[in-house]
Structure formats: C-alpha cells, structure tokens
Amino acid sequence: MNIESKNGTVVLRRTKEQAPPRSWRDYVIGRPLATADAPHQTISKKIGLAVFASDALSSTAYATQEMMAILAAAGTLAFGYVFPLSLVIAGLLFIVTLSYEQTIHAYPNGGGSYIVSRDNLGALPAKVAAAAILTDYILTVAVSISSGVAQVVSAFPNVFEYRVYLAIGLVLLIMVINLRGMRESGMIFAIPTYFFVVILYINVIAGLARYFLGPMGIGISSLGMVFNPPPLELATEQVAGVGLFLLLRAFSSGSAALTGVEAISDGIPAFQEPRSRNAGITLIWMSAILGTLLLGISFLAAHISAIPSAEETVISQLARTTFDGRGFMYIATIAATTVILVMAANTSFADFPRLSAITANDGLLPRQLTYRGSRLVFSRGIVALAFLASLLIFVFQASVTRLIPLYAIGVFMSFTLSQSGMARRWWKIGKLKPGEEIQEAASRLHYEPTWKTKMLINGFGAICTAFVMVIFAVTKFTTGAWVVIIIIPSLVLLFSLINRHYRELAKRLSLEHFGVPPLVHRSRVILPIGGVHRGTLAAVRYARTLSADVTAVHVSTDPEETRRIQEKWEVWGEGIRLVIIESSYRRFMEPLLMYIDEIYQKRQPNEVITIVVPQFVPRKSWTNLLHTNTAGALRKMLMFRKGIVITNVPYLVEE
C-alpha cells in the first residue's frame, strides 16, 4: 500500500494483482489478461495481413464474375471489356491505397473515416461516416457468412433447410474465436487466408504460363476454352451494344473488390510498433495481392471464355480449365474460396468493436462499449456485432441475393468522407508556417512542403470514390439501396440523441461554477414494518444510528394482525413512534407512498428523508418465491424522488 497526502486529503493506493478465479469462460476464451499485457497482444505484419485483408481478398472470389454478369446483357462479346475494366479498378485501387497510406501515417492511433471526418470535416460528417461504416461491418458479416454457407449448400443440397442455423452457428464460432483476443484469433485465421492467397496465385500463374508459354515454353498457348461451360443466363433486359451506362454498372459492380481496403486504417493500434510503418506496409502488400489477383483472374476469365452463372462460379470454371478437370488443385481452390468467404467476416470482428469503442468514447454510443474484456478486446462490441449480424441473417434467411444490394454503398461513402477529410487536412497544413505545429484530437499537423501533391492524391481519390458511390446508389436504388438511405440517417439521429444525453448529463453533473453544496441539516427516518421480529429490531437499531427522528409505519390490512403488531411494538419498539395506516382496499404500496409523500411535501430545505427497509434475504434462493419483495418494490417507487434515500437492512443472513 502506498500512502500519499496532498492538500489535506489522504490517498491510499493499492493494487490487486492476482488474476480472477478460474471459471468455465477460461476454457472458451482463455485466461484473463492483465492490462499490462496489452503491448504483447499486438500483431505482426504477417498476422495483420491475415486479419485485416481477408475481407478485401475475398472479393477477388467474385468481383470478375459480378462484372461479367452485368456485361452479359450485351452478349458474350462484351466480355472483352472485363480486363480493361479491371485495369481501371486496379487504378482506382492504386489511388485509394496511396490515399490511405497517407492516412495511416497521419493517424498513428487509428485513422478510420470516422476519426478523419471528425477532425477535419465536423461532427455531422463524422456521424455519417461512423453510421456508414458500422452498418457496412454488420452487413459484411451477414453477407460473407451467408455466401460461404451458400457455397456449402451448393455442394451439399440437404443442408439448405438448416442454412440459417449453420450461418448463425458460424457467426457465433467466429465471435468466440475473436473473444480470445486479437493475437490468438489472428493466428487461428492466418492459415486459411494464406492458403487462399497461395492457391489463387497458383491458379493465376499456372493459367498465365499455359497461355503465354505453352506446355514446353515454346510460346504456343496450351490453355483452351472452358469445357462444357454453364449456359449463359439471359439478363432481364438485353441491350443492343456496349453503352457507357452498361460499362459504368459493370465498373461499379467490380469496384466491390475495394470493400475492405479501409480495414487496416481502422486497426492501426492492433499492430506492433512502429505501428504506422507496419500497418502501411501491410496495406501495400494487401493492395498488391488484391490488384494482381484481380487482373490475373479477369484476364484469364476473358481468354478462356468463362460464363458468369449462378450454377458454377467463374473461379470454378477457371480452376478446372487451368488444371484440366476436377482434380486435387480444383478441390483445393473451391475449398479455399469457401473458407475465405466465411473468413471475410473476421475483418469486421477486428474493426467493428474498435470503431464502436472509439465512437462510444466520443459519446455517440453507450459507454459500456469502451470496456475491454478479460482478453483485452472490446468484448461487448464483438458480442453486439455477432448479435446484429445474426439478426440480419435470420431476417433475410441467409439469402445473399437479398442482402447484397444493401452492401458497399456505405464503404464508398466512408471512402469519400475519409479522403475529403484528408484533403482538407493537407489544406490546413499548407496554411501553416514551416516549423509550426498544431495538435488535433487524433493527429499532429506540421508543415510539409509536399502538401499540394498529397492533397491532390487524396482529393482525386475522394472524387473517384464519390463517383463510384453515386453509380452504386443510382444503379442499385430500387433493389435495396434505399434501405441504406433510411438506416444511415436513423443511426445518425441515434448517435445525436445519445450524444445529447451524455453532454447534458455531464453539464448537470459538472462541478464547474458549482458552489459548495448545502449541508444536510436534518435527517428523518421512516421505517416500514410488516411485522415485529428480529429482522425488524435489527432495522430499528440501525435506524436509530441515523437520526433521533425515527417513525415506524405499518400498513394494516388485517385488524387482528395489526393488534398483535401493536402489542409487540409496545414491548420491543424502544419507544419509537408507530404510525398505523389502515388500508381499506388491502393495498400495501399506495398508502405507504401517500404517507411518505406527505412527509416529503412538508420537509425543510436540506432535510433528507431516509427510508430504512428491512430486507429479507433467504439462504436458499428458491424460498424467495415464498416472500413478497417489498424492499425491491419500494426502491423502484421511491427512486425518482430527490432527497429520499433508500437503505436496505438485510436480515436472516446468518451462516
């Protein structure tokens, strides 16, 4: 123990070091970790890539196919546009990556779109960014788990009936693994992520080798066409030729590949020191993998004449063409794709709790979300995410088709806000003199000579992503994007209400401009009694230590019992005044409350009324059912009155 004495106040410090006792939770999520262990819980670049990239990388499993599905409206010849469009998307990815690279270095404590918007654009854009990205994290879990389950269902059709349970079961499994802590869950999830990356590279490299080099490296392609491709489904509306609108729609569908790129910027604090550097390098690796895989798959898909179809994925067609049939590599490719789709959910589990803790700390969400659980993760956020995603899965019956239109708008909205915020930040930096520094909430501004270039990069990124967002909103409005138009403003409203509550509360509780509070001059004690027994006497004894002015009150519903109580009181009541209230309608609570109200109305300023309630505490909890919980009911009724204090004196707790 450590004793300090400052300004006349004695302060004792003591530390409770011992770990909490063992419990069943230890087996599920591991032993509790001390706060001091926090630095050891950060993750390396390798694990960071697995944790934060699984969402982005999983999109390579479907981005090409989504573009082709749109282009199919203009016939198979239009598939020739897939590779050029992929080049444009890769360009967009390059710009967004550059842009986020700058963000990561500017916000070493985490620079998600919420923080960047808050520091540079103001409260409302920040709330919009938070609403957009939180919604998107929930949707990511629901969509990716549902699509993973859909893959399982196409392999085992019997499972269809149980798909909702299976999906919710997977959500809960990922929840439990994440509750074990960032580091452990990262290690668990790293294996399937790297497996996916390796398998897809083998696919692309083998395909390209066969195409360009041929079997013996003699430059004659040995990669043929897809054997027996699925039939081309007729699009609902056929178009005559490839127009600009069709290309834009295909482009916007393909840009879904960019969802998940922002994940690392939200998760910087999870990385080992030097955080920004490690996170930045991880981002570059992620984008490089994402870009090359996308380009490779799109190139090959067009050249083998793959057909977008609900019956067989483009990845499947590519794998069986590259590896000549459904052999080991084909099976590995399909398995890796299924697993990565389920695991994309994990990125949300890494980021959603962190972002909700940040917004909760700013007073936009309940403060409880800032609490770090026994394994140093924001366990309440993890549980909340699992609950909300499970709810979505249940409501939409794990249907990817019904969930997907809600998805991705939020991501591009937050991209735009984040990059606009960064552009504004460079603008502010450009106005500083060399050597001048400003400390903002989450970053430090100091003059940089290259601010103009950097502003241009972020500004251009913002324009591009805003453009994609508009295309998304227009082309998908009727199929479900309108839901987002309702959800995001509702969330913003909720944030504002919560924030107003916390701010008003803080103002009301603030000690600034607060005079010395008035002393309590007088104290009255009211002691409701239901009988005269040892428990009552304990309460009487206690009540007498509080004040000389004690009144016992008995509400009478049975004259016979009241007579007995009165007789006993005359013996045991220590001369304390007893008020008997006869209740004509056999009510107990109302007459007592009316009496307390009367006393309360007549009280003097600075008088406190204490209600001392003898509370029966059973030794066995089932016996609670055999007693009326008057103490609890009284507390609820009286809590809303200022100047009334409720005291419970427990009885019958002898060992």
Add this chain to the structure above:
Amino acid sequence: MNIESKNGTVVLRRTKEQAPPRSWRDYVIGRPLATADAPHQTISKKIGLAVFASDALSSTAYATQEMMAILAAAGTLAFGYVFPLSLVIAGLLFIVTLSYEQTIHAYPNGGGSYIVSRDNLGALPAKVAAAAILTDYILTVAVSISSGVAQVVSAFPNVFEYRVYLAIGLVLLIMVINLRGMRESGMIFAIPTYFFVVILYINVIAGLARYFLGPMGIGISSLGMVFNPPPLELATEQVAGVGLFLLLRAFSSGSAALTGVEAISDGIPAFQEPRSRNAGITLIWMSAILGTLLLGISFLAAHISAIPSAEETVISQLARTTFDGRGFMYIATIAATTVILVMAANTSFADFPRLSAITANDGLLPRQLTYRGSRLVFSRGIVALAFLASLLIFVFQASVTRLIPLYAIGVFMSFTLSQSGMARRWWKIGKLKPGEEIQEAASRLHYEPTWKTKMLINGFGAICTAFVMVIFAVTKFTTGAWVVIIIIPSLVLLFSLINRHYRELAKRLSLEHFGVPPLVHRSRVILPIGGVHRGTLAAVRYARTLSADVTAVHVSTDPEETRRIQEKWEVWGEGIRLVIIESSYRRFMEPLLMYIDEIYQKRQPNEVITIVVPQFVPRKSWTNLLHTNTAGALRKMLMFRKGIVITNVPYLVEE
C-alpha cells in the same frame, strides 16, 4: 388521525379511505371493493347452487354413457344393468350427501377434506387431502373445458386446428369473470346452469311421460327406440357374460357423477348467513337434482336402446328420440350440455383459490396466495389455477381422452379422508361428557347423544368411497392413474418443504427467548465512487451524516482517469480518505468486493458497515441503457453479508 399512547409508545392511527385511482383493470374486473364490503359479497342459495353445482351436475351429461361404454364389452343385453347400477350410485350419493351434510354443520367456516383431515387425522393425511383435491380442481378445469371444446369441434370441425387456443381462451375468460368477484361471477354463471337443469328435466319428464302415459295418457308407451343409432363400437376386449369385475368397472365409471359433491363444503364462507344452513340446503338440492337426473337418464337410455358411441352422445340420442328429431328442443339440449361442460370449470375457480389460501395460511403454500385482490377474491389463486390448467391443456393438446384417466381418483381419495376424519370426530365427541366442550382449530366439539349413528353414517360413507377409489386405481392404473401416484406424493413433499421453511423462519425471527439486541456501537461508511461530480458530492454529504468514519473507494482501470479523479477529490472531497484500488484485470466489482471483505473481516462486534452507493436515476428510462447499473450489481453481491447495510443515494432526479 387517532393518537394513542400505551406503555410509553405513541401509536397514530389513520385510515386511507379513498378508493385507488381508476385504471384499465376497472373495465375488466370492476372497481376495487373495500374490505368492509366483504359481507355484501356473499351469495344466496340460488346463486350458490349455480356456482358450486355446475361441476357435479355436468357429470349427468356423461355418467350414463360412461357406464354403458364399459358394459358394451358384454354385448347390448348388458345395458339392462345400467339402471340398477345407477340406483347403487344414487344410494352412494345419498350416503355421501348425508355425510357431507354433517360436515357442513360441524365446520361452519368451510369444511373441505383438508380441514377435516387436519383437525382429526393429522398433518400428513391433511397434506394428502390438499394435494389430492387441488390436483383435482386443476384437472377439472382442464377436462371440462377440453370436453366443452370437443363438443364445439364435433359441430364445427374446422375449429379442430385451433382447439388448444380456444380452450385456453375459455380458461382465461372464466378467469377474468371470476376475478370480478364471487357474487358477480355467480350471477353471470347462474343463467346457463339453470338453463341446463330445466332443459334436462324437460327431457327426462317428457321421456318418462311418453313411456308411461303414452300420447293421450292411456298408459301405452309412445316412446319408441332410437331411430338410426350410431353403430356399437366393439370394446377392445370382449367378455363372455356380465361378471362382477365388469359391473365394478361400470360402477366406478358411473361414480364419476359424484365428483364435485364436495365443492359446497369447501365453499361455505361464500354463503350468506346463516352459512351452514344455507350451504346444507344447497347441498341437498344439488344431490336431489343430480340423483334424479342420473336415474331418469339411465332409465330412459336403457329403454330406448341407446348405444354408447364417440360419434353421438347418449344425451343426443335421448333428446332426438323424446322430441322426435332434431328440432328446437334437441338443439337446446345439445347447447345446454356444451355450456354446462365448460362451466363445470367454474366450480374449481370458486374453490381452488379458497383452498389454496387456507393451505397457504397454514404455511403449506406461498403466503402470497392468502392475499385478497381488489374484488375481495383470492385473485392470485385464480390466476394460478388458470395458468396451471392452461399448461395442462397445452401439454395434453386439449385431449379429453388423455386427461380423463388422471381425473376422479383424487376426488374419491379426499372423500375417504374427509369422511374418515368426520367419523373420528364423532368418536372424540362420544368420549366427551354431556355439557363438555372442546374448541378445535376449525370447529367446536360438544357432546351429542346421536354420535354413534352419525359416526356410522360417516364411517360407512368412508368405506364406500374408499372402495370406489380402489376400483378406480386398479381399473385405470395403466391408462394414466399412475401419474396421480407420482403427483400427489410430490405435492405432499412440496408442502412439507414450504412448511419447514416458514416454520424455521418463524423460529429464527421469533422474539421469544430473545434478549435485548446489542446496540450498534460503531458505524463505518464505504463510498464507492466512479467519478467526482455533483451526484458524488450529494452522496458524500449524506455519508457524513451517517458516521465520522467515511472512506471513498475508487477502482482504477484507467490511470489517466484516476489521476483526474484524484485531483478533483483533493478539491471537493472534504478531506475524506480516498482509497484507489488498481485493478490489473479491468474488473470493477471483484476488487471492490475484496476490499469490502477485508474491512468486514476486521470489523468489531456491533460495528455496522454501510455502503453508500450513488445511484444514477435517469429522467428518461431508455437512457438507463447508456449507464452501467453499478448500484444494482453491488446490492446483489453484498446482500448476503450480515452487518452490511446498502444505501442508495439517488442523483439527477431534478424536475
């Protein structure tokens, strides 16, 4: 207000006369009644007959048929035994009625089998009687409602799917009507009961008139055979002739007509004064109606060659034969029968709550059951009965066939116990000297010269009903009576556990042999704080009125926040000692409890530790979700420690 001063204690009496404020309940169950209205809530003989006889009278709707269904195993010729068997049952009814008539006069405050057994046979037989009869009341509700619904279903087969909901709906309807009070519900239910009695008498008299007198009173029967009767269903096991066992089985099935005869003896206090006389006359009327209807129906059923069948009831065959087809009188008979079957449940609603209040008052059931609701009925018992019966209906899917074997054993068990108890009572009276009197718990014993005759009547009744009970148990054991063999002992065990709890509690709380309790010598106050704000200061001010020895405790999970609290405390803490407990594992509750435990271990005898918890009270209840309810959690954790008092100082309740 009325002030008395006795033995130095001032007692103030005041009456809250005004009725409780209006609420939605008034529309459902009526305005609350003052306790002083109780005598006006008793019922007349006419209404008493309707309330307490509906159960017994409803059995005339099926007793004859049940006997014939058993006799059918020996072929249609065996139906000739129906009338002789009915005569035996009427004789049994006569004995049981005489026996209960004696009980009613001996126990003017209600003499159900529980009370008679308790006063004359001892605690265990009393518990068995209570268990048997309470179980039977619940079964009566479930069976009679289910059979009423079954009648509706045979008229409207579409309803079948909804039968469980319909049955539970009817239970709830009867519950609500009973919550209105005995007098009002009696008036509501009197009309259908009398309608049934009148309609059945018209059936029987018209039938007998046609049989004996003929159309013009010339003595030649004009009552023919049943036209187009339902086919005779083959019994599962055919027997060669009418043996003793078959007759006994038929007799026991027919004696189900006696269920409900005990109802009046349980309900004596509901009658107007002179209670015993009124209740006794009602009992005789009820038995007379029951006996004559049973004999009449059995006589006619045999003479028109009615066939027992699940397709058409015997009552239906009788009515269409007597009234030559399905005319108005036929429809009225069927409707009256359906309604009386549903209403038989009402007798249970009149008696179950009363009996459960009596047993609760004796400490066998939770005391809450003794509370009279706003309409002076034992509303909690009414609700409990409705709940339990609905549960049975739900579990057995409103199937009469599956419920009926559980039924009636309990009634005959309680008949037997009740009459044995009465026989023992007369034996005790026989030992008194003339003029001598003994007051027992529920009745007064004084010498009567006719005690031997009366003992014989009760004893003979006990033997007869015990005989029927054994027949019941043997003939129905495998089809469900074994369930009763489990339920009744379980209930007896439950009664014993509850009783032991109340008795031990009373012993522990008793002031007999209790010295003057020790004075509280020292008082320590512990004040857990989560921050320093106006709410904390209010709690500090209050804590200082309790004791000079106040310690504030802060559990630190965030060093930054702790530093701020410490700084503020130095300004605002009024010099009170602050203990900061550093919690390595971010737990709040455990370190605080460990600290309190330490203080608690070191306390002196007669020292009280008061925990003053500042409790945040939101103005809008939704904002509760935005705060951790530390006060509530602490209260739960600390309640089990003797010598620790928990005080809540509410804050933020300004208007």
